[in-house]
Amino acid sequence: xxxxxxxxxxxxxxxxxxxxxxxxxxxxxxxxxxxxxxxxxxxxxxxxxxxxxxxxxxxxxxxxxxxxxxxxxxxxxxxxxxxxxxxxxxxxxxxxxxxxxxxxxxxxxxxxxxxxxxxxxxxxxxxxxxxxxxxxxxxxxxxxxxxxxxxxxxxxxxxxxxxxxxxxxxxxxxxxxxxxxxxxxxxxxxxxxxxxxxxxxxxxxxxxxxxxxxxxxxxxxxxxxxxxxxxxxxxxxxx
Amino acid sequence: xxxxxxxxxxxxxxxxxxxxxxxxxxxxxxxxxxxxxxxxxxxxxxxxxxxxxxxxxxxxxxxxxxxxxxxxxxxxxxxxxxxxxxxxxxxxxxxxxxxxxxxxxxxxxxxxxxxxxxxx
Numbered sequence: 001x002x003x004x005x006x007x008x009x010x011x012x013x014x015x016x017x018x019x020x021x022x023x024x025x026x027x028x029x030x031x032x033x034x035x036x037x038x039x040x041x042x043x044x045x046x047x048x049x050x051x052x053x054x055x056x057x058x059x060x061x062x063x064x065x066x067x068x069x070x071x072x073x074x075x076x077x078x079x080x081x082x083x084x085x086x087x088x089x090x091x092x093x094x095x096x097x098x099x100x101x102x103x104x105x106x107x108x109x110x111x112x113x114x115x116x117x118x119x120x121x122x123x124x125x126x127x128x129x130x131x132x133x134x135x136x137x138x139x140x141x142x143x144x145x146x147x148x149x150x151x152x153x154x155x156x157x158x159x160x161x162x163x164x165x166x167x168x169x170x171x172x173x174x175x176x177x178x179x180x181x182x183x184x185x186x187x188x189x190x191x192x193x194x195x196x197x198x199x200x201x202x203x204x205x206x207x208x209x210x211x212x213x214x215x216x217x218x219x220x221x222x223x224x225x226x227x228x229x230x231x232x233x234x235x236x237x238x239x
Numbered sequence: 240x241x242x243x244x245x246x247x248x249x250x251x252x253x254x255x256x257x258x259x260x261x262x263x264x265x266x267x268x269x270x271x272x273x274x275x276x277x278x279x280x281x282x283x284x285x286x287x288x289x290x291x292x293x294x295x296x297x298x299x300x301x302x303x304x305x306x307x308x309x310x311x312x313x314x315x316x317x318x319x320x321x322x323x324x325x326x327x328x329x330x331x332x333x334x335x336x337x338x339x340x341x342x343x344x345x346x347x348x349x350x351x352x353x354x355x356x357x358x359x
Contacts, residue, residue: 021323022324025323025342025343026252026323028342028343029252029323029343029344030251030255032345033259033343034255036345036346037258037259037262037346059343
């Protein structure tokens, strides 16, 4: 009886989140488009355009958060499903290209040249969302206009499982003290619920866990940079 | 001038499309607020629009069903399918939509698709 009730309420919540997500995306669409109209108007001054650009970045972020929310509602059974292999090098390069489009007022340099060509993981489209979210949050955490991100991948074996260790190092970040404290606190804990201020990191950590891996992080005390390491199961086809 | 029909249940989204398209020189000739109204207005229109912008999640009849009905009547009709739900893309294309745009999209992406589908 209790199980039935839980399943019923989960399903109700899922439908509600789906409806809510749909309505939020409609509102985001309208706000984003009107901001684009302001940006394309010759009558708008430089300051107005700068503010509109910042607002547009936030709307795009809000859209990604809505997608994250919908994904989190659907990941309960990931571990039981056979997900298609994904070429992470290609996928991360696409995420990096999208990133600059999301933050028109920032200069973002992503160096992915050290990701091994054969970095494949069984994660399907979830990998896409995981890296989109992680990279987007790195930019969010930074106060600087220019951000450098370097990504590499290395083979590893964790608990007898062949894995890829994907390291994302961000520098020149100038993170606020509060964020440094939060990241430091959560980097020493496995409890994802401690991530109260940074939902995108919570999302990435939860996704990594659902995919049978994990997310680790270290942060420079002075807030100049941070490193996120994703440990993800290697594809079975890999030798 | 390319003529357009907009089918979306949100008044503010219909107005938004109208603002964008009129600014870029398109003529919005028909608007409808659900799939059934869209099919009805399309069928009774003496002159058909060059392009239809079709939402998916609408009351009475959804966008995929409305697309199927319209394509049955006119297999050459050009439809840009727009939805916040990317999972519906394959279904929309199977129904006959020529283009798919996930929400929220950039204005230039919509215009690019409209240009691609506009008559020469």
